[in-house]
Amino acid sequence: MADLSIDFCGIKSPNPFWLASAPPTDKAYNVVRAFEAGWGGVVWKTLGEDPAAVNVSSRYSAHYGKNREVLGFNNIELITDRSLEINLREITQVKKDWPDRAMIVSLMLPCEEALWAEILPKVEATGADGIELNFGCPHGMPERGMGAAVGQVPEYVELVTRWCKTHSKLPVIVKLTPNITDVRKPARAALAGGADAVSLINTINSITHLDLDRMVAFPVVGNASTHGGYCGSAVKPIALNMVAEIARDPATRDLPISGIGGIGNWRDAAEFIALGAGSVQVCTAAMLHGFRIVEEMKDGLSRWMDEKGYKSIAEFSGKAVPNTTDWKYLDMNYQVIAQIDQEKCIKCGKCYVACEDTSHQSIAQLIDAAGVRTYEVIEHECVGCNLCEITCPVEACITMVPQQTGKPYMNWTQDPRNPRAEVAG
Amino acid sequence: MIESLKHLPQAAGSSASLAEQFTDLAPPLTARQAAIESARCLYCYDAPCTRICPSAIDVASFIRNIHDQNINGAAYGILKQNILGGSCARVCPTEILCEDACVRNHDAEGQPVKIGLLQRHALDHASFSTHPFTRAPSTGKKIAVVGAGPAGLSCAHRLSMLGNDVVIFEAREKSGGLNEYGIAKYKLTDDFAQKEVEFLLSIGGIEVQHGRTLGANLHLQDLHTQYDAVFLALGLNASRQLGLTGEDAPGLMAAVDYIATLRQSDDLAKLPVPRRAIVIGAGNTAIDMAVQIKRLGAEDVTLVYRRGFESMSATHHEQDIAKDNQVRMRTWAAPLEVLLDDAGRVRGMRFEETRLADGRLAGTGAFIEIAADAVFKAIGQSMDPAGLAGPMAQAIAREGDKIRVDDHFRTALPGVYAGGDCVAPGQDLTVQAVQHGKLAAHAIHNDIQTKVGAA
Numbered sequence: 001m002a003d004l005s006i007d008f009c010g011i012k013s014p015n016p017f018w019l020a021s022a023p024p025t026d027k028a029y030n031v032v033r034a035f036e037a038g039w040g041g042v043v044w045k046t047l048g049e050d051p052a053a054v055n056v057s058s059r060y061s062a063h064y065g066k067n068r069e070v071l072g073f074n075n076i077e078l079i080t081d082r083s084l085e086i087n088l089r090e091i092t093q094v095k096k097d098w099p100d101r102a103m104i105v106s107l108m109l110p111c112e113e114a115l116w117a118e119i120l121p122k123v124e125a126t127g128a129d130g131i132e133l134n135f136g137c138p139h140g141m142p143e144r145g146m147g148a149a150v151g152q153v154p155e156y157v158e159l160v161t162r163w164c165k166t167h168s169k170l171p172v173i174v175k176l177t178p179n180i181t182d183v184r185k186p187a188r189a190a191l192a193g194g195a196d197a198v199s200l201i202n203t204i205n206s207i208t209h210l211d212l213d214r215m216v217a218f219p220v221v222g223n224a225s226t227h228g229g230y231c232g233s234a235v236k237p238i239a240l241n242m243v244a245e246i247a248r249d250p251a252t253r254d255l256p257i258s259g260i261g262g263i264g265n266w267r268d269a270a271e272f273i274a275l276g277a278g279s280v281q282v283c284t285a286a287m288l289h290g291f292r293i294v295e296e297m298k299d300g301l302s303r304w305m306d307e308k309g310y311k312s313i314a315e316f317s318g319k320a321v322p323n324t325t326d327w328k329y330l331d332m333n334y335q336v337i338a339q340i341d342q343e344k345c346i347k348c349g350k351c352y353v354a355c356e357d358t359s360h361q362s363i364a365q366l367i368d369a370a371g372v373r374t375y376e377v378i379e380h381e382c383v384g385c386n387l388c389e390i391t392c393p394v395e396a397c398i399t400m401v402p403q404q405t406g407k408p409y410m411n412w413t414q415d416p417r418n419p420r421a422e423v424a425g
Numbered sequence: 426m427i428e429s430l431k432h433l434p435q436a437a438g439s440s441a442s443l444a445e446q447f448t449d450l451a452p453p454l455t456a457r458q459a460a461i462e463s464a465r466c467l468y469c470y471d472a473p474c475t476r477i478c479p480s481a482i483d484v485a486s487f488i489r490n491i492h493d494q495n496i497n498g499a500a501y502g503i504l505k506q507n508i509l510g511g512s513c514a515r516v517c518p519t520e521i522l523c524e525d526a527c528v529r530n531h532d533a534e535g536q537p538v539k540i541g542l543l544q545r546h547a548l549d550h551a552s553f554s555t556h557p558f559t560r561a562p563s564t565g566k567k568i569a570v571v572g573a574g575p576a577g578l579s580c581a582h583r584l585s586m587l588g589n590d591v592v593i594f595e596a597r598e599k600s601g602g603l604n605e606y607g608i609a610k611y612k613l614t615d616d617f618a619q620k621e622v623e624f625l626l627s628i629g630g631i632e633v634q635h636g637r638t639l640g641a642n643l644h645l646q647d648l649h650t651q652y653d654a655v656f657l658a659l660g661l662n663a664s665r666q667l668g669l670t671g672e673d674a675p676g677l678m679a680a681v682d683y684i685a686t687l688r689q690s691d692d693l694a695k696l697p698v699p700r701r702a703i704v705i706g707a708g709n710t711a712i713d714m715a716v717q718i719k720r721l722g723a724e725d726v727t728l729v730y731r732r733g734f735e736s737m738s739a740t741h742h743e744q745d746i747a748k749d750n751q752v753r754m755r756t757w758a759a760p761l762e763v764l765l766d767d768a769g770r771v772r773g774m775r776f777e778e779t780r781l782a783d784g785r786l787a788g789t790g791a792f793i794e795i796a797a798d799a800v801f802k803a804i805g806q807s808m809d810p811a812g813l814a815g816p817m818a819q820a821i822a823r824e825g826d827k828i829r830v831d832d833h834f835r836t837a838l839p840g841v842y843a844g845g846d847c848v849a850p851g852q853d854l855t856v857q858a859v860q861h862g863k864l865a866a867h868a869i870h871n872d873i874q875t876k877v878g879a880a
Contacts, residue, residue, distance in 0.1 A: 031542050066492065067465040346528040349470030365471070373471065394533065 002305035003312045006040070008254045008279045009196040010172045011129045013102035015040035016269065016301075016313050017294050020260050020281035021106035021132060021175070024291070026080060028090035032097070036296060037291035041102025043199075043281060046079035046134045047123070048108050048146075048234050049115060053078040061208045061218035063234060072234030073284045074208045076219060076226055078140045079108050084119075092126040102279075103127070103172065108134040108146050111156055113163045120168040130170050133160060135186070136177035136202020136227045148202070151177035154189035161193025173258060176200040176242075178235075183242045184249045191255050193326060198246065199258035199281060201239045203229025232284035236262030247276025247321045264293070266300030274320040298317055319364060332415050333407035336384035336400040338362070339379045344397035347373050351388035351398060359387050427686050429678045430697035432770060433798055436721045443693035446720035447610040450640040450746070451542060459546045461571055463492035465529065466538045474540055479857040480507035484540055485612035491547055499536065500551030502878075503544055505558070508582045508863075509575050511612055511621050512604045513856045514544035516612050518709070520742040520797050522856075556627045561588035566873050569594065569652040571639050571812075574602020575855050575879075576845025577658035578625055579862030580869075585630040587870045592652070594637035603855065604684040609713035611720075639812040646817045649840060654869045656861065657828065657836070657843040659813075661806035661853075667705070671763030676771025680714035680803035687717060699798035703774055705760055706803030707737040712744065714801045715752040726752045727795055731759040731786060758793060759786070763800065773797050808847050824849035833867035833872075842869055 004015040019025050019034050021043040027343060055077055063072035080087060088384050095103045105128045109115045136149030144148035150156045157174060164172045174190035176183060178201040187198050205227050207217045217225035239261025246252050259277030263269050264285035272280050285293055310316045352375050353362040362381035366374040389398040412418050436443055448742040454462060466488040474484040482503055490499035503510040519541040525528060527537035527606050564631035566589045570577045573595035581591040601618035626633070637643045639659065648655045663677035666672060690696055702723045704715040707730040719726045728747060730737060733756050737744065747754060764773040775787040807826045822829045822837035827849035834842045844861030846853050
């Protein structure tokens with residue numbers, strides 16, 4: 001079996017699956033259950049200065065799919081609402097009892113060096129393996145000048161990271177907010193401040209849905225609501241892009257990344273790792289299904305690695321990064337054309353109406369004497385956009401087939417159709 | 426009371442315990458089930474379910490509305506195509522219509538979307554503060570509709586919507602036609618047919634006169650003179666004869682008559698129930714009869730058909746219902762003789778076994794006898810000739826024993842239209858009768874308005 005263990009910026013873990021800083025890692029009881037279930041590590045829910053934060057009721061809401069499956073999850077919970085002393089005591093005990101698991105402590109404090117200088121030795125004394133700076137929390141805390149309010153200003157990110165490196169010997173992971181235009185900027189700032197790694201994404205500002213009778217968004221607190229932080233499966237594509245942006249940025253390409261955002265199964269994890277992550281963090285999926293999901297995640301990842309011949313996580317980490325590029329470097333001569341497997345087609349007509357109404361009118365609807373519909377690709381009209389394949393409810397019924405154009409690779413910078421081409425065609 | 430069976434014992438058990446045998450054969454979906462089932466719909470384009478629906482209901486659209494919790498929108502979408510969508514949801518042979526056509530009725534997809542039950546769900550849970558359809562400004566025209574079955578009701582409703590006044594003449598005490606008198610009791614429960622009629626009539630502009638029988642106390646000549654148009658929705662009221670001696674013997678009767686009595690009975694314990702029964706026929710009525718008499722307590726019920734299972738007009742789904750209710754099915758046997766006891770009552774039937782010889786049905790010369798206290802014939806219905814016997818009615822062309830109509834439901838007699846089971850060609854389906862009524866209403870309205878415009 002493949003070796004799932006990792007060494008992430010000096011933090012060792014029996015597998016790459018960590019629980020993200022969130023309600024599941026709020027106290028010893030939960031974390032012990034997580035370790036019993038087999039999680040490789042946890043990022044303990046964010047500690048702050050005393051007195052501890054106070055939370056409201058209610059706190060969560062969700063964006064649902066067709067079968068009431070949770071696509072996205074939204075929360076307005078703050079950092080830990082328990083005292084620093086209790087948290088530190090529990091962290092010490094759990095780390096002592098579970099020495100092989102990664103114990104990272106998430107921190108959030110105002111931008112005052114003295115406060116950081118005071119708390120860091122206490123955290124270090126617990127035996128924790130590292131700290132994660134919560135520069136991402138998008139709700140509540142930014143109103144107090146913390147969380148995303150720091151993460152959105154690269155100068156603050158660099159400053160606080162440097163304080164932490166100054167006052168602690170522990171590896172420092174800077175957790176980034178996605179509520180920003182260019183995620184590479186705070187990543188570069190973290191690196192400049194001496195960060196050992198970044199983790200991303202934190203949650204995205206969100207309102208999931210409304211009670212249209214009461215005219216108030218969820219989650220409802222009294223008669224009002226506030227935006228929360230969005231996570232879960234729906235944010236995975238956003239997170240993957242941000243991870244890739246940092247992984248392929250020459251300035252940060254060697255900076256370890258802990259991938260976070262909608263990871264719910266081994267495949268999600270493999271995708272984050274392939275785009276440059278060295279560890280992955282999970283929260284929503286565990287909150288929806290319990291800690292037991294790590295069992296299938298580990299099993300699936302390890303079997304896939306065996307199948308592909310990857311002996312370690314490091315062997316395929318970042319393997320998809322070189323294939324992630326700017327638009328201008330894509331091959332203008334590459335051509336795919338849709339092909340419909342008539343044996344598999346159930347004649348729902350979805351590809352036809354999608355192409356006819358909203359794309360390139362490249363699918364013909366043929367009606368025989370008995371009224372039976374057949375859908376056929378008009379090859380010379382097909383631009384290879386993938387829409388039909390996406391709308392088709394039957395897996396592998398429509399495939400996008402690469403064409404032998406006989407033309408060499410030519411990107412937009414070389415394309416004669418580009419008025420600003422760098423190289424003549 | 427059923428005269429020809431009055432010598433038989435009454436059903437065993439109380440009316441209440443018997444009534445439990447006639448609750449919904451297909452129970453309604455719960456809200457949760459409807460949510461799951463509606464999510465299975467792929468929202469096909471040019472959807473085969475809609476193409477095959479005789480009343481052209483936009484299935485994908487109403488299911489999407491159910492899923493999006495717009496139940497009234499779903500119900501409106503159904504009713505605008507089929508004002509009797511509630512009964513059709515219950516009685517349609519969806520297994521040969523929408524659910525057969527469903528793209529998910531495919532080996533790779535598992536099973537079709539439960540379209541019939543979803544349609545019922547939408548209509549059961551819709552709530553309209555007023556009738557959902559409004560009447561166009563009055564045309565001042567008045568149309569006579571003969572027959573308050575699905576075709577007549579549907580036609581009347583659409584005519585009213587288009588601004589016309591309608592008088593429906595109905596021979597029986599209640600409106601609804603086969604929904605009221607002919608459908609198996611467990612398919613339309615809780616007096617649904619009457620509730621639906623009440624809903625339909627709430628559009629206004631429709632008067633129903635009961636006890637008016639064409640050819641008896643109602644004459645086509647008069648209707649033709651007094652109304653701007655006439656729509657004949659006569660149904661098929663005459664049960665076909667076996668053509669055997671003993672056909673009138675006590676113990677032998679038409680299945681539709683027994684079913685009508687059963688449907689109207691307020692005390693099921695008073696119904697005569699044979700210990701052993703034979704049902705002759707192969708259609709859905711034969712199955713309905715066999716299953717209902719079994720559920721009323723008959724010990725031994727045999728359905729006899731002169732051809733094989735593959736030729737039965739009852740669908741596989743219906744045949745399965747019969748099997749589930751321990752109805753024995755005997756194929757390849759043709760009725761030959763009604764066997765009578767000393768008192769002249771039915772004691773059984775003799776059949777000749779049959780086979781196909783050069784594609785034609787032939788007797789084998791082998792005989793079987795099946796003992797029975799009652800024989801129910803369900804070998805088809807035809808139009809009662811008495812209704813269209815007058816001199817004017819002779820001008821209405823026939824096709825076989827049905828009325829011939831053109832694409833606009835016009836008979837050969839100007840101003841007289843016809844639809845439902847009494848016209849050819851047709852499939853004898855409730856949903857098709859509803860569609861006939863609806864389309865005939867448009868044809869009638871357009872013809873009248875064209876004439877008005879030309880005048």
